[in-house]
Amino acid sequence: MNNPAPIPLDELIVCTHCDAVFTLRRPATGERATCARCGSVLITPRRKAGLQIIAVSLAITILIIAATVFPFLSISVAGATNSVSILAAALAFSDGPLIALSLTTAALIIFVPLARVLLTMYVLVPIVLDHPPARGATHAFRFAEKLRPWSMAEIFALGCAVALIKISDLADVSFGPAFWMFAVLVVLIVIQDNVLCRWSVWKSLDKTKTL
Amino acid sequence: MEISGQNQNFISARDLGVVACTRCTQVWPAGTQICDRCGSTIVARDEKSLQRVWALWLVGLMCYVPANTYPMLQTRTLLSVQEDTIVGGAVELIHHGAVGIAVIILIASVVIPLAKFMAIAFLAISVMRPSSVSSHHRQLLYEVVEYIGRWSMIDIFVVAIMSSLVQLNTLAAVNPGRASLFFALSVIFTMLSAQAFDSRMIWDAQTRQERNPRDE
Ligand SMILES: [Zn+2]
Ligand SMILES: [Zn+2]
Numbered sequence: 001m002n003n004p005a006p007i008p009l010d011e012l013i014v015c016t017h018c019d020a021v022f023t024l025r026r027p028a029t030g031e032r033a034t035c036a037r038c039g040s041v042l043i044t045p046r047r048k049a050g051l052q053i054i055a056v057s058l059a060i061t062i063l064i065i066a067a068t069v070f071p072f073l074s075i076s077v078a079g080a081t082n083s084v085s086i087l088a089a090a091l092a093f094s095d096g097p098l099i100a101l102s103l104t105t106a107a108l109i110i111f112v113p114l115a116r117v118l119l120t121m122y123v124l125v126p127i128v129l130d131h132p133p134a135r136g137a138t139h140a141f142r143f144a145e146k147l148r149p150w151s152m153a154e155i156f157a158l159g160c161a162v163a164l165i166k167i168s169d170l171a172d173v174s175f176g177p178a179f180w181m182f183a184v185l186v187v188l189i190v191i192q193d194n195v196l197c198r199w200s201v202w203k204s205l206d207k208t209k210t211l
Numbered sequence: 212m213e214i215s216g217q218n219q220n221f222i223s224a225r226d227l228g229v230v231a232c233t234r235c236t237q238v239w240p241a242g243t244q245i246c247d248r249c250g251s252t253i254v255a256r257d258e259k260s261l262q263r264v265w266a267l268w269l270v271g272l273m274c275y276v277p278a279n280t281y282p283m284l285q286t287r288t289l290l291s292v293q294e295d296t297i298v299g300g301a302v303e304l305i306h307h308g309a310v311g312i313a314v315i316i317l318i319a320s321v322v323i324p325l326a327k328f329m330a331i332a333f334l335a336i337s338v339m340r341p342s343s344v345s346s347h348h349r350q351l352l353y354e355v356v357e358y359i360g361r362w363s364m365i366d367i368f369v370v371a372i373m374s375s376l377v378q379l380n381t382l383a384a385v386n387p388g389r390a391s392l393f394f395a396l397s398v399i400f401t402m403l404s405a406q407a408f409d410s411r412m413i414w415d416a417q418t419r420q421e422r423n424p425r426d427e
Pocket of ligand 2: 232233234235236237246247248249250251
């Protein structure tokens with residue numbers, strides 16, 4: 001490079017929302033650094049966040065699998081009953097071109113959230129254990145971040161509430177075990193999303209690479 | 212704040228001759244093509260992004276029309292078969308006294324999608340010409356659009372739950388209508404359209420506006 005004065009790239013941080021440049025000063029644990037221009041959160045380090053996230057991810061994985069298989073909701077009208085699992089609900093669009101919609105729904109509420117926690121664990125476990133990053137960890141984390149807006153478990157949860165009220169004057173609705181698992185699951189997913197400091201993860205992936 | 216800014220005159224990365232990876236925020240010299248840390252493609256400003264925004268926006272809008280004209284839900288009971296569009300279904304709910312649910316459905320399926328089409332169009336136009344709305348408000352609008360847009364999917368999930376649950380042979384059955392496919396496509400394309408928008412351009416326009424009167 002033939003720059004007249006080399007810019008200390010590692011001492012800068014750029015807000016990806018508004019492109020403002022700041023000189024980097026790491027916030028203390030528990031504090032957060034926000035962009036002074038547009039207010040976006042840039043860094044939120046937290047003590048033992050890695051360990052917490054792994055624990056929560058493990059719980060989410062178990063809950064997703066359990067909530068998918070167990071009965072979720074059941075209804076009964078005049079002796080006729082029907083109960084479904086989340087997977088069955090996701091696959092409700094079964095005829096003709098609607099199959100594509102079934103697969104999309106299943107992905108949005110089951111597979112994308114599951115993929116995100118698995119990828120996050122794959123990236124974080126070696127970091128927390130002070131091992132070198134797992135093979136392809138950067139790609140894994142990038143993919144997990146890309147999937148973020150497409151994880152819609154919490155929207156499905158509100159959808160359940162709406163559907164239940166719509167059905168309630170047509171039939172008696174009762175909750176299966178999976179319903180309660182799913183309720184816990186949504187809370188955990190929201191917690192996990194808000195605890196994770198992306199900047200710190202990228203930093204630790206980078207540091208170990210150059211060593 | 213913990214990160215010291217250059218007072219109130221913020222320097223943008225592009226003016227400083229550096230470029231940041233929008234995925235992992237690593238800073239690189241200007242002209243870097245691929246982020247060496249995470250492998251993402253880097254562009255200082257995504258000049259073609261507006262074309263993508265408009266193209267996806269248009270597809271989303273075109274899907275939104277059949278989503279409202281075709282039936283969303285087909286309810287079959289012993290006595291009758293009824294097909295409801297999104298708005299028709301909400302009106303039906305109001306007749307049954309379930310006003311709260313009707314309001315949620317109308318907000319998620321009509322108000323949010325329409326507001327989102329207008330908001331994206333406004334943002335895309337506002338970065339091309341001077342805008343009277345401040346960058347802060349437009350950034351906020353963009354974040355709201357990104358956050359709220361996903362929630363339109365709720366009606367699809369309601370249809371999915373109802374049509375898998377209410378399958379009681381001859382007594383009653385609920386089946387999804389063709390509108391569900393178009394509605395889901397419309398939500399997906401508007402989400403992609405919002406994601407294609409490069410929000411840094413909102414602030415470029417402001418920097419230009421502030422600078423021009425002073426410099427000349
Ligand atoms: Zn910013
Ligand atoms: Zn990067």
